[in-house]
Amino acid sequence: MKKVNIITMGCSKNLVDSEHLMQRLKVAGIEVLHDARLDEATTVIVNTCGFIRSAREESLDMILQCVQAKNKGIIERLFVIGCLSEVYKKDLEQEIPEVDSFFGVKSMDEIIGLLTDGDKLISSNERIITTPSHYAYLKIAEGCDRTCAFCAIPHIRGRHVSLSMEDVEAEARFLSAGGVKELLVISQDVTSYGLDNYKKQMLPALTQRLCRIDEIRWIRLHYAYPLHFPSELLDLMLAEPKICRYLDIPVQHISDKVLSKMRRNITGDETRRLIEQIRTKIPDIALRTTLIVGHPGETDKDFEQLLAFVEQMRFDRLGVFCYSHEENTYAATHYSDYIPQKVKQARADRIMEVQKNISEALNRQKIGKTFTTVIDREEGDYFIGRTEYDSPEVDTEVLIPKAGAACTIGNFYPVRINDASEYDLYGQMVKKQS
Numbered sequence: 001m002k003k004v005n006i007i008t009m010g011c012s013k014n015l016v017d018s019e020h021l022m023q024r025l026k027v028a029g030i031e032v033l034h035d036a037r038l039d040e041a042t043t044v045i046v047n048t049c050g051f052i053r054s055a056r057e058e059s060l061d062m063i064l065q066c067v068q069a070k071n072k073g074i075i076e077r078l079f080v081i082g083c084l085s086e087v088y089k090k091d092l093e094q095e096i097p098e099v100d101s102f103f104g105v106k107s108m109d110e111i112i113g114l115l116t117d118g119d120k121l122i123s124s125n126e127r128i129i130t131t132p133s134h135y136a137y138l139k140i141a142e143g144c145d146r147t148c149a150f151c152a153i154p155h156i157r158g159r160h161v162s163l164s165m166e167d168v169e170a171e172a173r174f175l176s177a178g179g180v181k182e183l184l185v186i187s188q189d190v191t192s193y194g195l196d197n198y199k200k201q202m203l204p205a206l207t208q209r210l211c212r213i214d215e216i217r218w219i220r221l222h223y224a225y226p227l228h229f230p231s232e233l234l235d236l237m238l239a240e241p242k243i244c245r246y247l248d249i250p251v252q253h254i255s256d257k258v259l260s261k262m263r264r265n266i267t268g269d270e271t272r273r274l275i276e277q278i279r280t281k282i283p284d285i286a287l288r289t290t291l292i293v294g295h296p297g298e299t300d301k302d303f304e305q306l307l308a309f310v311e312q313m314r315f316d317r318l319g320v321f322c323y324s325h326e327e328n329t330y331a332a333t334h335y336s337d338y339i340p341q342k343v344k345q346a347r348a349d350r351i352m353e354v355q356k357n358i359s360e361a362l363n364r365q366k367i368g369k370t371f372t373t374v375i376d377r378e379e380g381d382y383f384i385g386r387t388e389y390d391s392p393e394v395d396t397e398v399l400i401p402k403a404g405a406a407c408t409i410g411n412f413y414p415v416r417i418n419d420a421s422e423y424d425l426y427g428q429m430v431k432k433q434s
């Protein structure tokens with residue numbers, strides 16, 4: 001039986017693509033592995049990331065590792081798909097001829113045709129999940145219509161294309177039938193969901209529809225664009241306990257001048273007002289955001305304004321990136337990347353230093369309280385879980401001593417928090433499974 005090992009680089013959206021590819025290959029009679037050792041399958045597909053330089057380098061490293069394995073006869077065939085290949089196919093074909101074929105982000109049919117004796121038609125809503133079986137990413141759209149100066153994604157992934165509500169619901173039902181209880185709703189920009197195919201924002205309607213799936217316990221929203229954020233979603237969050245009181249909303253900066261240079265089409269005041277509106281409506285909501293420092297045009301004064309914003313807004317979760325001067329972006333053709341990397345890194349470090357203290361203080365406020373916690377895995381002497389305020393792989397985890405605790409991975413339990421650090425909570429089971 002043919003065996004294919006799919007290696008996924010980059011983001012959760014890429015992971016969903018790999019999972020769909022795995023399902024189609026499996027149905028076509030191929031045994032599929034994910035992120036396995038290179039000697040576990042004779043055919044390897046690397047699903048690459050091309051977002052920023054460091055991510056491209058990681059993908060290139062992985063391709064070259066596979067080339068070495070191929071030269072040693074460990075693997076026979078090597079294919080490259082995904083964002084890096086979408087943009088640099090021609091250069092890569094010349095530079096790395098050991099790769100059998102390079103494919104773009106929209107050529108799943110082609111690679112399936114190449115690997116199978118004719119693809120067996122399956123519903124595109126089915127997929128193999130590679131995350132722990134109780135949670136899965138649910139990609140609701142592809143591409144992006146925004147104009148952020150620093151971002152190459154619209155060039156790589158194309159225009160914003162929403163899946164139909166029927167397709168999204170069908171995929172969610174397929175996942176829940178397979179044991180998924182938590183859906184992580186993703187795309188490049190979930191705020192724009194429906195603007196293309198329904199001519200209006202449909203994220204609230206879609207989320208409500210997902211709430212009707214009995215087996216689904218938690219629905220978590222990621223990648224919300226702040227401009228024109230659908231406030232009716234907040235009412236829905238209040239009304240529907242399945243929707244986690246959690247929102248990932250990248251704001252990138254707060255200085256009007258820098259936001260304008262970034263072409264975010266939103267001002268600092270509008271951003272503040274939105275966050276205040278969200279927090280007024282849902283005081284216990286956990287807000288995750290992402291910031292960029294060192295963008296062309298950012299002065300010390302702009303950075304100090306951003307730092308003060310972080311101190312004042314006290315986000316529950318925050319990630320900061322150093323600006324990366326990316327080809328195929330507006331910034332690459334209109335700005336120069338004159339801020340030294342050392343300065344960018346120092347700014348990022350100052351923000352994370354402040355955020356670390358905020359995160360610890362906010363986590364300490366949870367001591368003595370009981371939270372519904374899903375168990376993700378076992379690790380050493382602990383069960384590791386998360387509350388509704390934390391997304392997998394990026395946010396705070398709850399560590400529960402195994403001693404005296406009997407629980408099942410993927411189930412939800414009331415856990416009383418008795419200690420906290422900047423990025424972890426410690427707790428005890430309150431009572432057996434709810």
Ligand code: SF4
Binds near residue numbers: 148151152153154
């Ligand atoms: S919203 Fe902006 S940063 Fe996000 S994918 Fe679209 S263009 Fe890129």
